[in-house]
Amino acid sequence: MTDSTFLDFTSAAETSDANERHFSALRRGEASTDRIASVRISAATLPLKGAISDAKVLTGRQKPLRDVAFLFAEIRTEAGLEGVGFSYSKRAGGAGQFAHAREVAPELIGEDPSDIQRIWTKLVWAGASVGRSGLAVQAVAAFDIALWDLKAKRAGLPLAKLLGAHRDSVACYNTSGGFLSSSIEEVIENAQATAASGIGGVKIKVGQPDTKLDLRRVAAVKEAIGDRIDLMVDANQQWNRSTAVRMGRAFEEFDLTWIEEPLDAYDAEGHADLARELATPIATGEMLTSVAEHAELIRHRGADFIQPDAPRVGGITPFLKIMALGEAAHLRMAPHYVMELHLHLAAAYEHDPWVEHFDWLEPLFNERLETEGGRMLVPARPGIGVSLSDQARAWTTATEVFGA
Template sequence: MPDFIKNIEIKLLKVPLEKPVSDAKVITGKQTPLKEVMITCAIIRTNDGREGFGYVYCKRNGGPAQYSLAKEYAPLLIDEDPDDISRLWDKLLWSSISIGAGGVAVQAITPFDIALWDLKAKKAELSITKLLGQFKEEVPCYNTSGGFLQDSIDEVIDNAQKVLSEGAGGIKIKVGQKDYKEDVRRVEALRKALGDDVPIMVDANQQWDVSTALKAGRYLDEYDLVWLEEPVGAYDVEGHYRLSRALETPIATGEMLVSFNEGLPYLDRRAFDVCQFDAPRIGGITQYKKVIDRCEEQQLVLAPHYSMELHLPLVACYNGEVWVEHFEWFEKMGIFNERVEMNNGLMKVPNRPGIGLTLNNDVVRKLMVDSAEFK
């Protein structure tokens, strides 16, 4: 008798941050400080007693929408073969196609897609990295959580030195203020404090036009940065292309895109140097496998946004240069029983079965907003 999906449980969690953080979108008045992250979790159980876990996250508004649509998706998976992952991905998307083929429609698929891949790898008694094809045992990492704009540059430097001592390999700070020269001063101070050998990235969070980005970028070229991230709007393919050709500093973008298809214009145009597509945002592992294949074709740097716990084992399957973004927010709350191992600038790729993550149920009970079960 073939395996089938017998039971699905989904949970909505609210994860508060220790202190609100602000990037350029806040400084320029487009958003308010980020205070919390919402997570929709899915636990899929099969008739033979196996269990798979997956999740999607949302910053600011939208988390309840992801969860609400996930509640509509879940019954469609009951009695299905859990190995038919691609077919089930399409089945869920077609069930909600009237609201589009990206954004929440795709992101609500993510927790189920990841849970199904988790199940498949566990059934094979492999980590997800081994299942997909491992290239790397360790992956370079950089920290972002200490580089937001609400902190003075002296605080940012202190944060950077602390996290470097804890094992991070690079530091990213936020730029994109109304006066780009203030951004340049912050970068100059950070480079002076950390020395020439520490990798530094900067992120403008879409707050410049092309002209301003060119002016700022020519100053920033002097500081040997790993990349300049989202210098212009997330959907300005031509603007990113122009900047990638005009500046010495590599251009990174892609985190705001909400489907693989939205990323195709960037890949087809080769409009960036560093691909930051986010697996949870574009629909999970099924879609991210496509990203890996296309980036290998073009020999791009692969540096997915956020979600280090998930992206770490995925980018280890990439035969090229990679970075993983270190955000310790989930670790500080203890959401997962497992922790990322970080030392000497590298994260160790886990070899636990599946995606290698399990929920800390004591913490989950404290953070849970709602839950639902389907049989």
């Protein structure tokens, strides 16, 4: 071996060592220099204007809803970047979400905020003894959403654009004016106002013990709005299989866009049978709390419209996996609630989605979403495009800060 050959060999070895050190650093999560410096979590209670009821209340399974508990996460990096995320709970569970968030929040300090999938897995496994679905991942959702908000802000893009949007607006429908706690006169008035407001559809609640009342309610609303906007109904899981078939057939004359939650949320086989039996599309999925549960629903072909809820399934990271499953199965999507977040996710979904218009959350944020021609417009603001209002701070019941 000549000296020059030896020198070349040594140079190659040194280069290999340098590369190994470089890739080892990447494996340790050191691809960027920024790190999470602090995490602030807050619990807040959003009061509703009045108690509202759906079929679960009329069948005695739940009490009227009077407020919504929120968990907010504000993540700040050493470079001064900030992301805001949130989760929520109705009737029960809000205190539990905050308590779980307190336990796992310290795991975020020092992490590279871009490593969102790895951080999600780390946080879920930190609390794995209480499960990897339900309340445990709903607490993690607030952190995950904040990290995605931060990532989109760093890129200077709305979240929809960061994910790869298919559209700049999404068809939207209103739900907040169709509860069973409202008289039929009020529901009709709300539906007509919706039709005049630039929203593309209205959903009303059904599932009453007396099914004849449901038929009258739907017929009255359909007569009032005609074909100006779409009409959906939601039974909130209160029918058995035979009632669902009977009601579904009775509703076919009204040309509904979908029948939502006709059966128990976990009855994937029943929903699949119903989807094959009826001409009207079936929508369900809002009560499922993991990717695995949605995968089972999709595997059975239990819905024409899947309705995942990002805070309920653990954040944007698992929601994107559900989207991929839904797209592969050529299903449509109508995410549940939280339009401020789901607008971005729906805009990035391939198959012609809907987003649910609820104005309940507006007092929590400084910004407002716009509707036009039956569609909700994706905002141009970076990230999710919302910031916490003074009112959200005033409704805060507990706060804790971790890190600097």
